[in-house]
Amino acid sequence: MALVVGNNSYSDVPVLAKARADAQSIGTKLNELGFTVTTALDQDRRGLNRKISEFTARLEPGDAAFVFFAGHGVEIDGENYLLPTDIAAPSAGGSDFVKSESIALSDLLDRVRKTGARSAVVVIDACRNNPFELVEGRSIGNTRGLGRIAAPQGTFVIFSAGAGQLALDRLNENDTAENSVFTRALLPLLSEPGLELRTLVAGLRREVRDLALTVQHRQVPAYYDEMLGEFYFTQTALPAEPAPLPASTMQTDFEVARSIGTPQALDSFLERYTGREDEYTYTVAMQLRQGLETEQAQAEATARETPEAPDVPVIPDSKAVMRETQAALNEIGCQTGRPDGIAGPRTRSAFAAYLAASDSTLGADDLGTAHALEELRQKSGEVCKPAPRTASAPGPAPTKAAAPLAGAWKFKATCALVVKVTGNVHYTHAGGNKYHGRLSDSLGQNANTEVYLNGQQISGTDYFPGITVTWRGRLAADGRSFTSSGSTGCTVYAWR
Template sequence: MYKAIFLFLCLAWTPVTAFAEKRIGLVIGNDLYSDVPVLKKAGADAQAISAALGQQGFDIVTVLNANRREMNRTISTFTEQLEAGDTAFVFFAGHGVEIDGENYLLPTDILAPASGERDFIKAESIALSALLDRVRATGARMTIAIIDACRNNPFQKAAGRSIGSTRGLGRITAPQGTFVIFSAGAGQLALDELTEDDPADNSVFTRALVPRLSQPGLELRSLVADLRVEVRDLAQTVNHRQFPAYYDELLGDFYFASAKPSIAERPAPAGTSSGSDAPVRTITDPMRADFDLARAIGTADALQSFLDRYANRREEFSYRMAVQLLDRKRPPSAQPPEPRTETAPGATQSGDRRTIIRDTQLALNAAGCSAGTADGIIGARTRQAFRKWLDETAADLHEADLGTDTARRAVMVRKGRVCPPAVTAPVQPSASAAAGSATALGLAGNWRYTATCAFVIKVHGSVRFKRTGPNAFHGNLSDSLGQKANSDVYLNGRDITGTDYFPGVTVRWRGRLAADGNSYTATGSTGCSVYASRAG
């Protein structure tokens, strides 16, 4: 009993900055390229970033002038240190190139290719998306990636047709839980120096970034907003356009340097007055702090006390991570106890997430969508089944709604088979039939859409697309907020890339067209998730 009381007091009053948060960084700086133009400041940039983050408690894995093997070895060292729930940071300064919509980070031993050797470059470099996927596979809670590789294309002078974009890197779709910053916008050139006699040791981007990494209480999005303006203004002094781009799929806030209050700044006990001039420290969400403390204590009792306290927030990342950590500490035969929660009068178990998922799986199976065993756990097969159901029904839901009571009710209310039966003996189509099928998919016509944005804001709208080329479409968009925009969209198979031009704001997005061509899902640079279906 006393142990439980002590743990509760720790969870309630220990300041956030006292928790041991495991934050690990990977920093790579490549200057000395052997077969493509050398750089001047990438190594210095990497060293400056390593020093700044080290002061903020990051464990940094740093490598300078790394060849391909050294880069891969360093990345492996980095990912091996990451554990579920950790915060990961990645910084790369050096040459990069965009090929076929993918961004590649180049090691120092990359060879200048002959004309058309695109696959060679892909094989000999590090794909940014693959690097982010490796980090995500560790279970890291969040990943912050900063890429300063938006320099002149090192392969531009290759004989014949050049490889990659002329300059800079391309747009990306960041995985959930990831925040990616590029030192310049898509297709822009990042400046190493403002003038030939520029005395600064670092590039324009990094010299603006480093001081902000140690600024207490500066949230990541505010940091990036200030950083972009300063870099843009510096570049404009030499009539150059450089406006850093970012892609935000992060859940929650992030601070490189948290505010560190003195003892006098801690919350005063109830009923006492701290004075009108006393600084007030607010904790945005104590759940993460409590999870960090429970993980630091490391006992099953600590983790169970955390789960009991936050039993009404089972969908949160910290809760799910605590469940996994607790499961590892139990013997295989032990059954996990149900969290000790009080049931309000008239309440039912309909809000229980596992029950919701199990009901959804049963309904998906009844609809012929093959969700597998109804075990109450969202796995790859359940996600695929829900995705099929969405494609077939054009329901006003998004893939992220899986596991909610809204999705359960929507799936259960629709009776009968929804998903078509699997074809057991497919007949290979002729070349002409395959070509006809490929060209049949398109976006021309009227569409209705729902965009789910921050704070669960939903915006409804419509757009009419007209074909302007073999794979190109132009549309006029309007939404329930009274906004109008022009939209340029390109379709590559079923992959969609688009740009919406609102007055004063440009939104870039990527999506995926359903197999029948009657709906698509997309994610935009504003963080909104979109589901669209044909309106006729």
Template sequence: MLRVVSLALVLIALALPAAAAQRLALVIGNNGYDEVPALLKAVSDAEAVSGTLDDHGFEVITVLDAPRREMNRRISEFTGRLQPGDTALVFFAGHGVEIDGENYLLPTDIVAPTSGDRDFIKGESIALSRLLDRVRTTGARTTIAIIDACRDNPFEASTGRSIGGTRGLGRIAAPEGTFVMFSAGAGQLALDRLSDADTDANSVFTRALLPRLRQPGLELRDLVSDLRVEVRDLARTQNHAQFPAYYDELLGSFYFNPASSAPEEAVAEAPAPTPAPAPQSSIRADFELARGLGTVAAYEAFLARYADQSDDFTVLLAQSLLDELKGTEEVAALPPQTPETPAPAPEAAPDPRAIMRETQAALNALGCSAGGADGVAGPRTRAAFARFLGAQSGTDLTADALGSPAALAALTAEGVKRCPVVAAAPAPSGPTITGTWSYSAKCPLFIRVNGTIRLTQRGSGVFIGPIRDSLGQSGTTTARLNGLSITASNDWGNVTETWRATLTPDGRGYSGSSSSGCTFTANLN
């Protein structure tokens, strides 16, 4: 009974139009710091961003020159207004600091740090990851954070804004459904202005951001791609490196200013507008609901709701599952039939990999040295087959016949000639990790990172080479191999990460964990 009631409620929910989700923004700009250098443009940046977001349908909570208590109060107001399915945006311009791997946003009443104040500063500022976690627990479907706080140490005379032992902010693990953008890359300084003569009211990053927020039909990833290039080129005019970083765990597309439909003609009546496609994340959520129920009625309700998006992959998949489910029910409804003597099953086609394994075994039996019989036609197997062909006379086979039934028949025929003796290759001195490795890592907060490491041996058991990951970061890996045990470090420029792994016996893979809490596996290319 409960399942029937639940199904009825779900079908009603799928059949009705989805409630309009709100777009809510929290915009903070802090200029007037009490004990660290004041800033010039953070408030102007926040006011300009607030106005632009308000023009494009966001409800905006604007916070200017806020001490810690006021920042926390307005953050609570922001998260309290968010509902499941909403879009949440956080913009912060002000001082920021990275301490012990966490990024902190500083209120105006933050005290100037001393050697013993690190833990005190953590408690008196706003941890970015905890702010994003608070937003995530509201059920907001989309969360975007834009942080213009990658500034330099305030005790150094410069045109930037930051506080702490290193310049800029560090990497962040963005939760699922979240897009985080920093005004500069990890460890980089974000310029407040290009020079003392620069009269623009906004920072270098924000002045490039504003026109793109207004541009109709510009998807978020395209916005970021264009923005990064402009900021980089502006910074280069001052011989400075600033390349905004982003961390993308967003589901589907996002537009600050969706493209508007064309205006009506003055005389002719405009055709009825085509319904805008539902957000991809909404389709996925409804599809998972229908698939979880697994009934014909659930799938039919889903397909009726998204009938105008028949080309969408999710809709096509739902139709396929519905057809399969209906076929299963029709078969189950048929009366049992008197069993008939089954016709003999057709002979199965030979398995190509099985033929290759037999071929490799036959080549080895003839002394052709094909290596292990793994069913893969690698270089050694091809070379062995070439030696076999060279030892025969009058054969019509060519190298292309490797792996065919005809080649296997020739290898196992009576009177076939053996391959010439091949000198054994010298035994390897030991395992090695030289080469290019592709790795996949699972990190905290459900973050997945892929990348490559290219290692070259530089001494006894020492390997060094470049590393790149899918977050756009690059650095240098130094690894030491002792038997099958690997100890290594990744130098990312401003952060060093250590890791340990165990090499597989065949030397073509390893797995392990890192000091950042990630677990990973890697394979030799």
């Protein structure tokens, strides 16, 4: 179910040019996606309240709700208010009048919540100039944009610009697009198959930011996430024939290539998007690549002057090495089962037990290597000792650690453009199900990270310089490893 509002024709404050068209475009797209849409165009206060009531009356417990508002809005005393078309310009000091004659965003969210809707996605494109900025010599509300909010549980709220920022209707005088900058970036993402809401918003924020920067303007959509679980506008579907990569995929790949910052990453990006040279993102990538040419040439010259390291002997049969490794682990009490040359879960657990019980300097990635096998052959006796047996009655089942993520982890990530990254992260328990961490990787990047653990489910946000990555994953039953995937397209395996 969806409610779509677009107000252009204000009677007593500046009229808008594209709010109505934005709402119509969003409504058409949602109809195509199977939503039942309640449309409200150029509504006064009574009409807007009536449309909201019609919408909430249709919602049933368990429904997914979508609300879109394009028009004037204003922040007063920490609350955001959506303005109907008949809002009158008040006299000086008339902020209470504005509050009584408009729709408080918190009230709208509460009306949706009371229906029992399972989840609600609310998009507010009202971050324009304050229509009451100068009223008889003083301002009512903030001068531009809307303020931060506390979204109720089960709700995901998106603003077209960050707190205090101005949302652009157009990029310049020659921009004849029907929709505002925010809405034109949002529309194609809504119908992209298999795009989870948080990944959609990450791409939307980058696209709007980059468009605004072309005219030296700062606009980065803000969002407030209190939604439990995932949300998709369109589930994954296989296309009948190969289709060109969408702009959001191109933007995501560009962000990955730019954050890696190597000539190889940028070359891979440019090769992948050959034929789209006239697009802004491609042009920026080309400029970055050209700027690295001198540095690359210097690195190659240095490499030519450096003596080559002697060749490392190559083990001709890695499966044979793994079989011998399994046999060696069995010999010292680290049971892998029958040696079959396959590094399955039992073999990995046995090797991890060896690392924990010995003074080895090897890591989990060394399993199956010649030097690890050589070390195992040097060991004797029972390194992995079985748990002692007692005749007493069994005690209570062991409990999980109070802070199962706390401590040091290693990770291996496979990202877009077939880039592989390794690194380390150390988590500290911050109370409840929350953890803070510090991450460093093989590309020389560092990030602060914030993680939440709910049962076996993990969700986190990594704050790299210039880019924020959101991700979700699952902790293994033994608490020794987890897998995840993130908004940059990287899949991660972490262990300790």
